[in-house]
Amino acid sequence: MSYEMIALLMFSSMMLMLLTGQRVFGAIGAIAAIASICLWGTGGGDIPFSAAMKLMKWYPLLTLPMFIFMGYILSETKIADDLYKMFHVWMGPLPGGLAIGTILLMVLISAMNGLSVAGMAIGATIALPELLKRSYDKRMVTGVIQAGSSLGILVPPSVVLVLYAMIARAPVGQLWLAGVLPGLMMAAMFIIYIWIRCRLQPELGPPLSDEERDVSRGEKYRLLAAGLLPLAIFATMMVPFVNGWTSLVESSAIGALAALLAAIFKRRLTYPILTSSLKQTLGISCMFMWIILAALGFGAVFDGLGAVKAIENLFTEQLGLGPWTILILMQLSFLVMGTFLDDTAMLVIVAPLYVPLVGTLDLGMPRNEVLIWYGVLYTITTQIAYMTPPFGYNLFLMRAMAPPSINMRDIYASIVPFVAVMALALAIVMLFPQIALWLPDTVYGR
Structure with a gap:
């Protein structure tokens, strides 16, 4: 044979x-x-x-349990709830303000955990009831939560990018930095879409009533201070790393310790919460290992x-396909697989073929930059696949967490505009690779 x-x-x-x-x-x-x-x-x-x-x-693998533990501590101690209260007060007066606040919440949750499932769980339990109670359109809010939660696998510390780094033999730190600007760009595009849509159709996302806006200035600033605590934890972890004062593993330990100290300071850390966070961290870490x-x-x-060489020969010599055609076909295959597989399964199945092949394509960049850039492209495509019918991963997570008033037809319809926005973001990053490569080049170039 x-x-x-x-x-x-x-x-x-x-x-x-x-x-x-x-x-x-x-x-x-x-x-x-x-x-x-x-x-x-x-x-x-x-x-x-x-x-x-x-x-x-593989030394950077030590970051995995650290970041997962940090996310569970911040989630289980309800520090994430303070974020939403802050966005509720500060963003509520805008058309679609609570939906915009939900996207910002998801960005910060992503920076705390690195898993899209965590963002989905927090969004569905904290944001969804509040949005529905304030007469937000159910299709709008379910789309917002699904789209926002998908940022968890792009914004650092992304667990999926850790897995990609191991398989592609690429630096985790550069991959995380490469995900920052595309992740923030996509979040900004979501916010712009929500704001424009709610300006044109105010019934989709009405601003808060006068009674709910009646909050004292002191209370507003108190909520602002409480809500910015997770952001301060993220800054405590990432600033030393970006400036070269700590290694990636040391920064992850700082983040986990800062989250633990914040929970103790706010008197929310209990023995059951600590043991539950440790058990869940162990389970997720072992699964990824x-x-x-x-x-x-x-x-x-x-x-x-020699299967990689055989496929390279098939695409480039026998079929005569160009580098960009091959790259687009790869992304399309991820979309198809995303209808029935999760992100880790997709990466593990095709990485032995795709990653070496991408490294050989003549895309006008050094091989190490191509692998970093492709990691971001893979992650964005996975985000889209997560929300693509008929079997998108996030669609069924949303169905499991949503109230009975939201059916599968609503969930399918809710993601159409957000998938379009994500596809546009993917095209932009493909056409302008420096969006992903500028930050790692700048930081590591120093």
Whole structure:
């Protein structure tokens, strides 16, 4: 059997196992282990062992539990609630102000946690009831929460970019910095869309009533101080890192410690909250470590088969496709896969093929910059796939958390304009790579 047929058999077997409902790391890791033993005998068992050693030696992986713990502490102690109270008072008088405040809330939640699920949970439990109670259009608000929560995998500290960095062998710090400007740009585009839409159709997002606006200046500033605490924690963590005073791992430890001290200072840290945050952190961290381990093993088998070279030859020589055509086809494949897979599964399945291929494309940039830029493109495309019917990941999370008055038809309709905005953002970052590359070039260039 040719190596190309073996690679195709591995890929189809993996997809079949995933469709049966097997865990992502189990399906990918099992196929990698079986293929390596069948191809190279007992010596093939060294591949997963080598992948495990590589994982254990990857120092930036220590950031993963630190940032996840920070996010859970800030969420479980209700410090995130203070953010929404602040936006409620300061943004409420604007048309669509609470929806705009929800997007800003999601940006800050993303900076605290790095997982889109956390943003979705907080948005659905804190923001959604308040928006519906104040006569906001249900399709508008469900779209706002889904779009805002998707920022969690782009704005640092993004856990997905940590996974991409491990597979692509790219620096995590540069990837996080590369996600900052595209993430803020996308949030700004969401805000502009909401403001224009609510100006043209005030019934979609009415401003607060006169009674609710009647808040003393002192109370406004008290809420501002309380709501900016999470932002201060993020600044405490990121400013030393950006200025080169601390390493990435040291900054993550500072962030986790600052969140813990803030919870103690506000007298919200209890023993049950601490143990719950530690258990959830352990569970999420172990899940991602298993996924990375499986991905490394699968990628090693693919490298050994020469599958990457075969696909490169297929696209560039046999089909005669140009670099940009290949890049666009890759993004389209992510959109298709996003209808039935989550972001980590998509990355693990195609990374052994796509990441080396992207590095060989003549896109007018050095290879290391191409890999950083492509990490941002992948993440934005994943955000779009999360919200694309019929089986977008965020659609069903929204259905699970929304009240009965919001049905699937409303949820499907709610995301159409936001997907259009995200597609426009993707096109802008593709056409102007410096939007993603300027900040890491500036910081690391110093």
